[in-house]
Amino acid sequence: MSLLADRASQLFLCATIAGGAGIYVWYYLTAICKQPALYLMEGKLSSLVLQHCTLLRKQYRPPFWVWNPHAQTVLSAMRTLTCRAKYDRQPIITQDGGTVALDWFQPRGLDKIPSDAPIVLILHGLTGGSGEGYCKWMCSCIAAKGWRSVVLNYRGCAGLELTSPTLYCASFTDDVHLAVEEIHHQFPNARLFAAGYSLGSLILCKYLAEAANGTWKLKGSGISSAVMVSNPFCMHRSKVRVSKPWSAEWLYNIGLAHRIKQYIVEHNLALSKHAEIDMKSIAESRTIEHLDERVVCKLFGHDTAEDYYTAASSMQFIPQIQTPSLFLIAEDDPFLGHLPIQECKCNKNTVLAVTTRGGHVAFLQGLWPFGTAWMDQVAMQFFSACSESPQTSFDATSCSELGS
Numbered sequence: 001m002s003l004l005a006d007r008a009s010q011l012f013l014c015a016t017i018a019g020g021a022g023i024y025v026w027y028y029l030t031a032i033c034k035q036p037a038l039y040l041m042e043g044k045l046s047s048l049v050l051q052h053c054t055l056l057r058k059q060y061r062p063p064f065w066v067w068n069p070h071a072q073t074v075l076s077a078m079r080t081l082t083c084r085a086k087y088d089r090q091p092i093i094t095q096d097g098g099t100v101a102l103d104w105f106q107p108r109g110l111d112k113i114p115s116d117a118p119i120v121l122i123l124h125g126l127t128g129g130s131g132e133g134y135c136k137w138m139c140s141c142i143a144a145k146g147w148r149s150v151v152l153n154y155r156g157c158a159g160l161e162l163t164s165p166t167l168y169c170a171s172f173t174d175d176v177h178l179a180v181e182e183i184h185h186q187f188p189n190a191r192l193f194a195a196g197y198s199l200g201s202l203i204l205c206k207y208l209a210e211a212a213n214g215t216w217k218l219k220g221s222g223i224s225s226a227v228m229v230s231n232p233f234c235m236h237r238s239k240v241r242v243s244k245p246w247s248a249e250w251l252y253n254i255g256l257a258h259r260i261k262q263y264i265v266e267h268n269l270a271l272s273k274h275a276e277i278d279m280k281s282i283a284e285s286r287t288i289e290h291l292d293e294r295v296v297c298k299l300f301g302h303d304t305a306e307d308y309y310t311a312a313s314s315m316q317f318i319p320q321i322q323t324p325s326l327f328l329i330a331e332d333d334p335f336l337g338h339l340p341i342q343e344c345k346c347n348k349n350t351v352l353a354v355t356t357r358g359g360h361v362a363f364l365q366g367l368w369p370f371g372t373a374w375m376d377q378v379a380m381q382f383f384s385a386c387s388e389s390p391q392t393s394f395d396a397t398s399c400s401e402l403g404s
Contacts, residue, residue, distance in 0.1 A: 025064075032067050032357060033059040039344045039352040044389075045324050049351050052385035053326075055378050060355045063369045069332035070248050072359030075369065079133030082370040083140055087130055087151070091160075092182055098164035100175045101153040102182065103130035107143035116189040118387050119148040121179065121223070123200030125361060127259045129158025134197055134229075134361055134373070141376045145384070148190070152179045162267035165274040169296045170202040170235070170312035173210060180222040193383045194226045197361050198335070201228035201327075202235075202312055208325065209317035225324040225386035227379040228314075230333055230361045235309035237337030239289055249334045257288050264295065274299065318343040318350055326351045326382045328375055330358025353378070 036056050040046045049056065066075055087103035094100065120142050122135050129135070130151035142149040153160055154168035154175065168175065183192055196204030205228055211221035232238035242253040264271060264282055271277050276298040285291045292305040302308035318327075318340050327344065329336060331354060344352035355363070363375040 028064050028067075032064075033061045034356045035059050036353045036355045039341045039354070040350070041345060041348045043348050045349060045351065048385050048389060049326070049382070052388075053378065053381045055374065055381055056353050060357065060363070060374055061365060062357045062374075063364055063366060066364060066369060067357050069330065069334060069357065069359040069362075072357070072362035072364050073252075073334060076359065076362035076364060076373070077133065079137055079370050079373070080131060081133070083133060083136040085130070085136040085139060090182075092178060094164070094175060094178060096164050096166060098155050098166055098175075099160055099162075100155055100179065101158070101160055102179060103151040103153060103158070105139040105143060105149040105151070107140075110148075113146060113148060115187060117147050118191045118193060118224075118383070119150065119183060119187060120383065121183060121192060121194045122149060122151045123176065123194065123196040123204050124151060124153070124157070125198030125200055126256060127157070127263055128197075128200075129153050131158060132197075134375075137372055138195060138376050138379065141372060141380050145380060148187075150183065152176065156263060156267045156270075162270040165270050165277075166299055167267075167271075167295070168203075169300055169308070170199055171206065171302075171308060172300060173203055173207040176203060176207045181217075184222055191224045191387060192222060193386070194223045195379055196226070196228045196231075198230050198232075201231035202314055204228055205231060205314040205317050205321070205325075206312065208323045209320040212320050212322040221323045223323050225326075225383060227326045227328065227382055229328045229363075229375050229379070230335070231314050231327060231329060232333075232335045232337045233314045233329075233340050234337035235313045236306065238335050239305075239309060239337075241337065242335065243287065243289065252334055253287050257286060257291055260288065260291050261285065264291075271295075313337075315340050315343060319347055321347060321349050324349050324386055326353065326379075328353050328355075328363075328378060330355045330360075330363065332357055333360045335360050 035058060038056060062072065066072060086106040088106055090102040090104060092100050092102065122138055124132055124135055130153055135151050139149040156162040156167060194204055204226055208221050208226060242249040244250055261282065268279060277295065281294050285294060289305050292308055296308055297305060302311060315338060339354060340352060344350045363373045365374045
């Protein structure tokens with residue numbers, strides 16, 4: 001009897017484990033893995049995306065063991081450890097004496113890449129640089145295509161000396177314009193694409209809209225097409241979301257504020273030349289909003305942080321974009337402030353792809369999620385499709401929603 005009881009107990013345990021595993025697999029396949037929702041205008045761009053960007057017509061499957069948005073967001077930072085990248089740095093002096101840098105990715109066989117091969121310009125996020133995992137892995141994917149890639153490092157980032165008392169922010173696009181001009185000067189026959197991540201996507205979106213309005217000397221944006229990943233879209237709502245005390249989003253706020261303060265301390269000497277910057281109040285700051293009030297507003301002429309958020313939010317710029325653009329966002333992104341569904345559905349040059357999972361600048365995939373991310377593959381499919389099209393803008397006739 002004792003032996004039968006032991007066997008029955010073992011069978012019950014095995015059945016329980018198998019049943020639990022089955023339920024988990026069922027939940028993962030039905031509730032976690034979903035096809036992105038696409039919001040776009042019917043026309044040439046939408047046809048191009050639906051025909052060539054096959055990943056956007058299939059389920060995005062995050063790692064079965066790390067689909068939580070915060071787990072994805074945090075673990076995505078480890079991708080910087082799994083990709084080696086060698087860059088050739090090209091410093092550029094701005095009109096006000098500031099310094100930015102173009103870090104040109106140096107893959108094997110670089111000398112065999114033709115001078116007219118497409119180039120992808122990458123704009124990193126807040127306190128980032130060319131050493132970020134998403135930059136290195138995207139550069140690796142671009143190199144595998146036989147193209148060139150270059151990362152724009154903002155003022156004071158990635159080891160750059162701050163040579164003027166001016167930093168960077170989401171509403172400041174002058175340095176992007178300078179980088180685009182320089183790239184075209186070096187490679188006049190190459191098509192230029194751009195990928196922006198988080199803060200970089202905010203900057204890129206504003207730049208594209210300004211280019212459409214004739215702000216810059218270039219005819220158009222100088223960019224053939226763009227991908228913008230994890231754009232918060234509305235900085236007001238994003239700020240509210242990350243300001244709830246003791247929430248997971250609030251911890252991101254505190255962590256990023258700490259990194260910004262480290263950045264400011266690193267460049268204390270240059271910033272101390274700006275009379276309106278109070279280093280003591282900066283040291284007492286605890287959130288991103290505090291630092292925006294005490295630094296960004298002072299340097300860039302915004303009256304309040306709310307004015308700055310209004311000036312930098314992407315919602316207002318999407319209707320003006322004339323460069324074919326793909327916005328990629330996850331609904332569970334901890335920094336997401338607004339989904340610009342109507343804005344993208346009624347602009348013939350924009351496509352909004354929304355996944356249910358993905359976190360912030362993560363979109364991990366596979367059992368080992370520290371390699372090429374889903375967002376890298378989607379971006380390359382979009383760029384590849386656009387590279388085969390001679391048009392820089394696309395006609396359209398009506399609005400529609402695709403996906404679920």
